[in-house]
Amino acid sequence: MSPAIPRATVARLPRYLRFLEEVAPKRSTTSSDDIAEGTGVTAAQVRKDLSHLGTYGTRGVGYDAAALRDLIARALGLGEDLKVVLVGAGNLGTALANYGGFGERGFEIAAVYDRDPQRIGTAIGDLEVRDVELLSGDAAEEGFAIGIIATPSGVAQDVADLLVENGVRTILNFAPRMVRVPEGSVVRQVDLAIELQILAYYRDRAR
Amino acid sequence: MSPAIPRATVARLPRYLRFLEEVAPKRSTTSSDDIAEGTGVTAAQVRKDLSHLGTYGTRGVGYDAAALRDLIARALGLGEDLKVVLVGAGNLGTALANYGGFGERGFEIAAVYDRDPQRIGTAIGDLEVRDVELLSGDAAEEGFAIGIIATPSGVAQDVADLLVENGVRTILNFAPRMVRVPEGSVVRQVDLAIELQILAYYRDRAR
DNA sequence: TAGATTGTTAATCGATTAACAATC
DNA sequence: TAGATTGTTAATCGATTAACAATC
Numbered sequence: 001m002s003p004a005i006p007r008a009t010v011a012r013l014p015r016y017l018r019f020l021e022e023v024a025p026k027r028s029t030t031s032s033d034d035i036a037e038g039t040g041v042t043a044a045q046v047r048k049d050l051s052h053l054g055t056y057g058t059r060g061v062g063y064d065a066a067a068l069r070d071l072i073a074r075a076l077g078l079g080e081d082l083k084v085v086l087v088g089a090g091n092l093g094t095a096l097a098n099y100g101g102f103g104e105r106g107f108e109i110a111a112v113y114d115r116d117p118q119r120i121g122t123a124i125g126d127l128e129v130r131d132v133e134l135l136s137g138d139a140a141e142e143g144f145a146i147g148i149i150a151t152p153s154g155v156a157q158d159v160a161d162l163l164v165e166n167g168v169r170t171i172l173n174f175a176p177r178m179v180r181v182p183e184g185s186v187v188r189q190v191d192l193a194i195e196l197q198i199l200a201y202y203r204d205r206a207r
Numbered sequence: 208m209s210p211a212i213p214r215a216t217v218a219r220l221p222r223y224l225r226f227l228e229e230v231a232p233k234r235s236t237t238s239s240d241d242i243a244e245g246t247g248v249t250a251a252q253v254r255k256d257l258s259h260l261g262t263y264g265t266r267g268v269g270y271d272a273a274a275l276r277d278l279i280a281r282a283l284g285l286g287e288d289l290k291v292v293l294v295g296a297g298n299l300g301t302a303l304a305n306y307g308g309f310g311e312r313g314f315e316i317a318a319v320y321d322r323d324p325q326r327i328g329t330a331i332g333d334l335e336v337r338d339v340e341l342l343s344g345d346a347a348e349e350g351f352a353i354g355i356i357a358t359p360s361g362v363a364q365d366v367a368d369l370l371v372e373n374g375v376r377t378i379l380n381f382a383p384r385m386v387r388v389p390e391g392s393v394v395r396q397v398d399l400a401i402e403l404q405i406l407a408y409y410r411d412r413a414r
Numbered sequence: 415t416a417g418a419t420t421g422t423t424a425a426t427c428g429a430t431t432a433a434c435a436a437t438c
Numbered sequence: 439t440a441g442a443t444t445g446t447t448a449a450t451c452g453a454t455t456a457a458c459a460a461t462c
Contacts, residue, residue: 004412008429014404018383031443040385043443044431051445059444060438076404077411084403095302096399101383105400106407146406170410172402176225176308178247186409188402192303193312195379195395196291197221197283199353200313202393203377204284205211215453238419250419251455258421266420267462420461430451437444 005075009049013072015039016046020069021104031062078106083142085168087159088150089114089122089129092174096150097124110142115155132162139166146170153177160187212282216256220279222246223253227276228311238269280313290317290349292375294366295357296326296336299381303357304331317349322362339369346373353377360384367394 005013019038023030032050036043050057050068053075057063084107086093097112112124113132120131130138147163149156149171156175163171169185176191212220226245230237239257243250257264257275260282264270291314293300304319319331320339327338337345354370356363356378363382370378376392383398 005408006429010408011405013408014398014401015385017404018398018401033443038385040387042431044433045429047443047445048430057444058438059436060442062443075408077407078404082403082407091302091305095298098298099399102400102403105383105404107400107403145410146403170406172406176312178222178245180247186406188406190397190399190402191221191225192306192397193309193314194221194225195397196289196309196314196353197224197285197312198218199377199379199393199395200284200289201212201217201220201282203352213453240419249455251457252453254419254421255454264420265462266460267418269419418462420459422459423457425454425456427454428451429453430449432449433447435444435446438442 005052009052010076012039012041012045012049013076015041016049017069017072017076018105020065020072024065024069027065029062030065030068032057034062073106081106081108082145083108083110084146084148085110085135085139085142085144085163086112086148086150087114087132087135087163088148088152089116089119089124090150090152093148093150094124096148097127107146110144111138132159135162136166139168144168146172149173149175149179151175212259216259217283219246219248219252219256220283222248223256224276224279224283225312227272227279231272231276234272236269237272237275239264241269285313288313288315289352290315291353291355292317292342292346292349292351292370293319293355293357294321294339294342294370295359296321296323296329296331297357297359300355300357301331303355304334314353317351318345339366342369343373346375351375353379356380356382356386358382 016035032043032046035046053071055071086097086109089112097109112127112129113135114129115132119129122129147168149159151159153175156177157179160179164181164185171187173179173187173189179187181187223242239250239253242253260278262278293304293316296319304316319334319336320342321336322339326336329336354375356366358366360382363384364386367386367388371388371392378394380386380394380396386394388394
């Protein structure tokens with residue numbers, strides 16, 4: 001395992017990556033100043049972050065855009081598309097499953113589950129919503145890398161437990177409730193109301 | 208204006224609030240230990256955060272749950288529901304507009320706009336999708352507090368400009384592209400692929 | 415009073431910034 | 439070479455943690 005990269009740096013690498021994906025087809029080199037400009041980070045910060053990757057740009061010249069893009073993708077563990085399993089085919093789940101942008105960013109929604117008989121069997125894009133009871137059986141074959149929870153709060157913890165039990169130890173939770181996972185698993189929580197509440201605070205300050 | 212609260216604290220206050228909303232109807236007092244337990248933060252951190260609110264709990268007893276809930280809500284600037292304007296009625300926009308949870312958390316989706324004639328006039332819940340050309344006219348009357356961008360990347364900056372021009376200076380951007388806003392406006396970016404990419408990194412470490 | 419729990423201090427830790435020697 | 443830009447250092451800044459006196 002490579003040396004640990006600071007958390008704050010890890011959180012910024014995807015932003016650099018997004019910028020480089022856009023820039024690499026157009027320009028062969030880029031500089032810390034370019035990247036800073038394109039991502040809203042300072043140039044010193046960019047260089048410091050990249051130094052954790054053991055990267056070597058070229059002094060006086062900059063970074064090879066395509067090489068740096070690939071280096072960051074590798075550092076993040078993005079190889080061929082990672083398979084994502086989505087649980088919950090309500091509004092948000094359906095929107096996520098339909099979202100075309102994941103493919104270009106290293107992910108493939110490989111399966112969607114729900115427990116509502118009304119939803120089971122319906123199609124979302126190329127996928128058919130499957131009974132969540134089938135998840136255990138499917139998981140072994142499919143090798144899901146990441147699980148997304150897009151269910152109501154009430155069942156979010158149960159879904160997290162189910163995922164972890166079946167070897168899906170990396171989870172993105174959209175339900176507005178903290179879910180706990182055992183040591184060795186990782187969960188990130190995205191709560192849209194919380195994002196709005198944080199904004200509400202800065203709205204008051206901004207005037 | 209009240210004294211500034213550290214950024215890291217502001218980001219945690221909504222989590223405490225969510226916990227307190229749940230707990231206040233059940234128990235009249237709560238402690239930093241309870242809150243810590245319920246939100247995944249340390250008790251020392253909770254007390255330190257709350258100290259920035261100039262709050263006074265009671266030594267030996269704890270905090271009045273309902274009073275603390277209200278104090279945090281006020282500190283965040285959540286009074287009566289804040290009006291949110293949503294631009295982009297695609298998959299994600301529709302999911303957000305349909306999401307019932309915002310009402311309980313201090314927000315009301317007050318209007319939805321799109322520029323696609325196919326979508327204009329269609330209903331999403333109680334709302335009718337309006338032509339984005341009408342946004343300028345509507346904004347003055349409506350008094351939107353926060354704007355959400357749920358459009359394709361290509362037009363995200365234009366939408367941000369439009370919002371700011373019309374006095375909506377607090378923006379949540381879901382398009383996977385950085386949008387810039389002038390001094391005095393605030394934007395938060397939520398990029399779902401970036402969340403997955405960060406997880407991908409920790410997935411590699413966790414095994 | 416004895417037990418519990420806050421609010422605050424001081425120490426530690428990690429992240430950011432600025433500056434500049436190295437070097438293409 | 440002269441100009442540009444990296445990689446790294448040292449200084450600063452902000453956030454977290456642990457400990458405990460204050461006090462209900």
